[in-house]
Amino acid sequence: MDPMTEALLGDAPAEVLERTPVPDEYTALHLRAEDVGMFSGVTGDKDVRASLRVGPVPMPDLAPDEVLVAVMASAVNYNTVWSAMFEPVPTFEFLKRLGRTGGHAARHDRPYQVVGSDAAGVIVRVGDGVRRWRVGDRVVVSPVHVDDQESGTHDDGMLGAEMRAWGFETNFGGLARYGVVRASQLIPKPAHLTWEEAACIPLCGGTAYRMLVSQNGARMKQGDTVLIWGATGGLGAFAVQMVRNGGGIAVGVVGSSRKAERLRALGCDVILDRNDFGIGGDDPGPEETIRLGKGLGRAIRAETGGDPDIVFDYVGRATFGLSVFLAARGGTVVTCGSSTGYQHRYDNRYLWMNLKRVIGSHGANLREQWECMRLFERGRLMPTLSRIYPLDEAAEAVRLVQRNAHIGKVGVLCMAPESGLGVTDERLRDRIGPDRLNPLLETPVPVG
Structure with a gap:
């Protein structure tokens, strides 16, 4: 166990996290550019377990407007299935396009892609330009990666030409022990939820909110x-x-x-x-x-x-x-x-x-994400977690979603060693009731 993981699992205070070194590499579910053609000519089942790998990747540097999140838990979305099948186009094409914009964006164009568009965890580093977030803050991550210097973003974050899906159209996503996140993606984690319950909300919860409720x-x-x-x-x-x-x-x-x-x-x-x-x-x-x-x-x-x-x-x-x-x-x-x-x-x-x-409709802007999360914080909406996998079995979790053999959201424990951790408001959790909080949890079914 590296020092940062030990500090996080020991609930070390922010001042300890700030002086604890970040590892040079970390474990992540990722794709390799060398595998892009592996399904060429395949007309039958394109089993994503063939392309998805769990293993070490280098730790990237932070841009001034970014934070490094120690990902306690993540969740699987269908965009990871598309990435792993390299359809409709290989997502490495998105990384090349982003890299061509220059500056810190060039880091995203690598021969590997860390996938995943949901996360809940703890901030362990902040860029020089980050103002409203601190090391030690517990957060969930919106999957919407926007350029806040673009005019369209200030009307509706989803309308900016540089809007991208984090961990799908960018690198350094959430199905990993660490994720690189823009400050404009952060939302406070509901205190009564576990890491895995909170992680299952942002992409699908925010998207459903925009589709149905938002103006x-x-x-x-x-x-x-x-x-x-x-x-x-x-x-x-x-x-x-x-x-x-x-x-x-x-x-x-x-x-x-x-x-x-x-x-x-x-x-x-x-x-x-x-x-x-x-x-x-x-x-x-x-x-x-x-x-x-x-x-x-x-x-x-x-x-x-x-x-x-x-x-x-x-x-x-x-x-x-x-x-x-x-x-x-x-x-x-x-x-x-x-x-x-x-x-x-x-x-x-x-x-x-x-x-x-x-x-x-596509994703949700940051205001919509915060409004949606407020409903979870107040116990008006519940997580839809049904299954939980460890990170080293994340490819099996993606396969379950590929086969449509799941219900709700499939969670993945990344840095969290077990389920049930991360709750800091037991009173609200007890008032809502554990059965209400997890209406879709079920007995495991074969992945196949």
């Missing part, structure tokens, strides 16, 4: 019926809670009885199994979309009294045509991600003639 998204209001595809997924499980917390009616679609059972634990108002309606994992085509949409629409109206005011769609190609068809007259489809494919097909008549809207 930049669907602006959900009380009484709105919201159809949520993949309602037990990383995004969907947060969306269900936000709909219910905001006075809406959550209609969750899942793909198995196991997932339906877990969705009940979240208190979803209406639960529909897509298999009961013949909805599979592929684009059904124009005529089949209308047939399937009529059947699903009847079921939704029977349960709620109307069509969905909002459709929450991160599934993409397999569901988007149905989403446009099913949304109420004047309703909204809010979309991101597209885990089943980016090329969406839909019948434009159902969009234009019924005055519907499609809103593209």
Whole structure:
């Protein structure tokens, strides 16, 4: 155990952390540029465990506006699956593009990439230009990496041309024992949550908040019926809670009885199994979309009294045509991600003639992230952690997400030696109750 790890696990005060040396290298889940072509010509299963490696990487220097976070826990997002399959383009292309901007950005263009877009941990170093954060602060990390000297960033951080997803379009991400983070990515960690519970929130929680609640998204209001595809997924499980917390009616679609059972634990108002309606994992085509949409629409109206005011769609190609068809007259489809494919097909008549809207959404700006985290701090929203892996098994965790064999968020312990650590407000935790805090925790299932 290196001195910094020993100090952190011993809850050393900030003055001790400041004088404890940072190691020259650290353990990280990473990709190698030499492996980019490994799946070329593969038409079947592109098993991400073949490309993901856990091992030492060099410790980078800090830019003036950055901090070094000792990552206690992280979580898996689907963007790491894309990175590990080198699709739709190898993310090393993003690193080259970032590196060409010069200065400290050149560090990102390396023959390896540390992946991961979620993290919770302790600040152990701060750059000379960091004002509002100190060594020893406990934080969670927003995945949105922006240039605060760009004009678009000051309107909405997501609109800046240099906005990137940390650990996907940048290097030095969160599935590691350390992460390099801009100060503009930091949010205080909720004191009643464990490291792994807090780490599962930022990317998916913030994204769902922007999609549904923010003025930049669907602006959900009380009484709105919201159809949520993949309602037990990383995004969907947060969306269900936000709909219910905001006075809406959550209609969750899942793909198995196991997932339906877990969705009940979240208190979803209406639960529909897509298999009961013949909805599979592929684009059904124009005529089949209308047939399937009529059947699903009847079921939704029977349960709620109307069509969905909002459709929450991160599934993409397999569901988007149905989403446009099913949304109420004047309703909204809010979309991101597209885990089943980016090329969406839909019948434009159902969009234009019924005055519907499609809103593209991506991540969340820092204000939205703070507003979202406040709901967790006050016990209004709960983490959606379902499984926890150690860092040396992180590739197995990514494989689970690749196979869609998970629910909620899959956590990874990085520097934390075991689960359950990091709580500093036991009173609030007890008041909320451990069962409410972890409604999706489940028995491990085979990775395959």
